[in-house]
Amino acid sequence: MSLSGGCQCGAVRFRVERDPGRASICHCRMCQKAFAGPFGALVTVKVGDLTWTRGTPATFQSSDAIRRGFCAGCGTPLTFEWSAEQIDLAVFAFDDPSAVQPGVQLAVESRPDWMAHLAEMPVRPPMGPTGAVVSRQHPDHDT
Ligand SMILES: [Zn+2]
Ligand SMILES: [Zn+2]
Secondary structure (H helix, E strand, O other), X not given: OOEEEEOOOOOOEEXXXXXXXXXXXXXXXXXXXXXXXXXXXXXXXXXXXXXXXXXXXXXXXXXXXXXXXXXXXXXXXXXXXXXXXXXXXXHHHEOOHHHOOOXXXXXXXXXXXXXXXXXXOOOOOOOOOOOOOOOOOOOOOOO
């Protein structure tokens, strides 16, 4: 089985040839900043199982140990690079993110208090058809 994914604009696309390993969500301040969200969701794959099928990520060396990859065109976070043999990919960059389910939380000391009550937060009804809005997001499959 293989899984594909990529950035929002479609300039960077990847394919993973094997079932990814352990997925996690990390609440650390560096993942919050890099994803500009409450956490980073990442899954570890073997470097040998990963092919960049279109483009390659730009990178930022976020610490002496870690390099983070992102699309230079649209900014989508894509990688967390920590080893020569293994690399972490952003779970929600996959075309089918539900195929990769995180099983552990890291750095919960940085998790905002409201995250513990997310399921109880009031829900707005679906917005329905958006009329004049035309999405420029790359579709969730290879093109
Ligand atoms: Zn992009
Ligand atoms: Zn982190």
